[in-house]
Amino acid sequence: MTRTKNGTALIAHDVHQQLRDKILSHEIKPGDRLVEDDICELLNAGRTPVREALLRLQGEGLVSRNRGWVVGNSAPLAFRSIFESRMAIEGFATRLACERAPAEAIQELRKILEAMDRAEATSRSEVNRLNQIFHRRVVELSGNPYFVEQHERTQFQYWSLRLPVIFAKDQLAHSATEHQAILEALEKRDGDRAERLTREHIATTMRIVAEVLDER
Structure with missing residues (x-):
């Protein structure tokens, strides 16, 4: 046929x-x-x-x-380019989410963060999984499918680095605080603040990865 x-x-x-x-x-x-x-x-x-x-x-x-x-497999030296891409994509996507996301969708993000708080005491892998879901969902709420596609590419390239990065307890706590601040900016529909906080959050992770690479 x-x-x-x-x-x-x-x-x-x-x-x-x-x-x-x-x-x-x-x-x-x-x-x-x-x-x-x-x-x-x-x-x-x-x-x-x-x-x-x-x-x-x-x-x-x-x-x-x-x-x-x-x-494909990303080389560790490409990590800065990967994080810079994330800052650009996720930062502006979060700004758009402030404008476009329905209130109930933003409240779903709060449930994800609450689940992360519960998971932290039992499973690091579950925290990682929920963290990915949180970031992906924020990008989806931008309403821009091209951002979603590019975000998935940067996530693939990041995990392909296979870097031995294990976040310390204080780093996880700081990350959780940053997530909460981003969510509050989304709830208040403050696009400027949401974009800035998202960029700072990703920059923090980039610094942690850079420190690990410098020690290798």
Whole structure:
């Protein structure tokens, strides 16, 4: 059965989304090779949409071609560029969220922070997971899908660094205070303050990572 052009595009979009999710979640890890035939079989898709999906992932910087398709891996020296990108994207996204987010969505952010407070006593991995959710949700509330896409790319590149960064208790407490301040700025619809606090929050994390790299 011959697929229409629109049908192929839809399949390519679906393949792209599935591969992208697997890469960003590290189900498919940095350095892993992506074999077109294997993807066709795994996702029940033809060669054309699979190739289109891989080309799109290449354009996003998530995969590269080196005698085949390979999942990208960020070098530690790129960490400043990654954090600078986060400051630009998340800072302005938070400003837009102040203008565009419905009140109930902002209150959902408070629930995430409350869950982080509870998780801190039991699971560092759960704190990390909720932290990612908080930041991603704020970006989503900007209403700009391109910001969401770029944010996911910087998150992938950050975790690909595989830096041995373990935040101390006082650093976690300071981060929690910064989260609360950002949330309060969102609640008050203070875009200037929300953007500034978000940039400062990410800059703090960048300094901690820089200190770890200097000690290596």
